Amino acid sequence: MNTVIDPVVAMPDVQSSVDTRHxxxxxxxxxxxKHPMMIAAGDEVLPTVADWELTVALPAHEKxxxxxRFVALLDxxxxxxxxxxxxxxxxxxxLTLLDAEQGDMQARFAYFLEKxxxxxxxxSLMDYEVSWKCMAKRNPVAxxxxxxxxxQVLVPVTSLCPCSKAISEYGAHNQRSHVTVTARFSDAxxxxxxxxxxxxxxxxSCELWGLLKRADEKFVTERAxxxxxxxxxxxxxVAVAVRDMPGVLTYRIEAENFESIHNHSAYAEVTG
Numbered sequence: 001m002n003t004v005i006d007p008v009v010a011m012p013d014v015q016s017s018v019d020t021r022h023x024x025x026x027x028x029x030x031x032x033x034k035h036p037m038m039i040a041a042g043d044e045v046l047p048t049v050a051d052w053e054l055t056v057a058l059p060a061h062e063k064x065x066x067x068x069r070f071v072a073l074l075d076x077x078x079x080x081x082x083x084x085x086x087x088x089x090x091x092x093x094x095l096t097l098l099d100a101e102q103g104d105m106q107a108r109f110a111y112f113l114e115k116x117x118x119x120x121x122x123x124s125l126m127d128y129e130v131s132w133k134c135m136a137k138r139n140p141v142a143x144x145x146x147x148x149x150x151x152q153v154l155v156p157v158t159s160l161c162p163c164s165k166a167i168s169e170y171g172a173h174n175q176r177s178h179v180t181v182t183a184r185f186s187d188a189x190x191x192x193x194x195x196x197x198x199x200x201x202x203x204x205s206c207e208l209w210g211l212l213k214r215a216d217e218k219f220v221t222e223r224a225x226x227x228x229x230x231x232x233x234x235x236x237x238v239a240v241a242v243r244d245m246p247g248v249l250t251y252r253i254e255a256e257n258f259e260s261i262h263n264h265s266a267y268a269e270v271t272g
Contacts, residue, residue, distance in 0.1 A: 019060065019061060024057065024058065024059055027103075027104065028064075028065050029053070030070045031053045033052040033070075034049055034050075035050060035071075036049055037049065038079065039082055039111065040082060040083045046112065049110075051107070051108045052107050054070040054073070054103070056098045057102045057103060065098055065100070066097075073097055083188075084132065084189070087132050087134055088146070088147035088149055089147075091104075092147055101137070101139065102135075102136060104134065106132065107132050110127050110129065111127070111129070111130040111153070112125045112127050117211060117216040118219045118220070119215040119218075119219050126209060131151070131152040132151060133150040133151075134148070135147065145186075149185050149191060151184075152180065153193060155178070156178055156179075157177050157179055157205070158207070159174060159228075159229045159230075160205040160225060160228045162228035162233075165225065172225060173261050174224050175258050177234065178255070179203075179238055179254070179255045180253070181196055181252075182253075183196070184249045184250045185247040190246045192245075199245075203229075203241060204229065204234065205224040205229045206227065231267065232268050235268045235270040238270075250271070251271065251272055252269065252270070253270045253271075254267070254269045255267070
């Protein structure tokens with residue numbers, strides 16, 4: 001009688017063996033994983049593809065972590081409409097799966113809003129770069145949340161130079177600008193991506209649209225001319241708007257103006 005050996009049972013579990021170097025690893029996991037993600041946005045569910053990074057802390061006595069479990073977790077959540085709250089719960093589940101005390105989970109993805117042009121009222125999609133990050137703890141200190149949530153959103157806008165306008169007999173140079181808001185929240189339920197995007201756009205010389213007709217182009221050109229902003233103005237004005245939003249604990253506001261009359265950018269950063 002032939003004995004059948006289960007190859008899975010016979011395989012050694014090397015990563016679960018004991019390590020004798022006594023060096024803990026603060027972050028180990030997977031990075032650069034492209035995976036589908038469903039975003040819950042009000043009554044809509046927006047499909048996107050995220051660039052994921054999932055890591056956990058590894059104790060000094062453990063040789064390795066179970067890399068395949070990170071991808072299995074992503075697959076388990078890929079059809080669920082994701083909210084910042086559910087994202088935090090997913091981070092907690094990651095710790096349970098990996099038997100880890102703490103870990104980080106980050107997803108970077110394209111986020112689209114439908115916008116209506118200011119004059120013609122034609123609709124088009126506008127894209128933004130968004131990142132969600134969860135910092136999870138299995139046994140948090142009393143009073144601390146089990147998972148902290150950090151949002152980062154890059155909003156492209158138009159800025160027009162006040163100095164150029166002041167010294168020129170006609171016209172003024174303007175540029176496309178990237179305003180990046182990074183904010184940590186006390187409660188993931190208070191995160192409102194759309195509100196942050198609208199707040200940033202409201203502080204710019206003018207916001208951007210995906211599709212504009214001639215009447216719209218006239219509007220945005222004149223709007224920017226009537227509302228000049230230095231890069232310093234941009235970060236300060238956005239900081240005032242963001243710091244008063246519900247649940248914001250800390251923030252970093254960055255603005256980069258891609259200059260139209262120089263071969264370099266103007267840059268400013270505010271933290272609070």
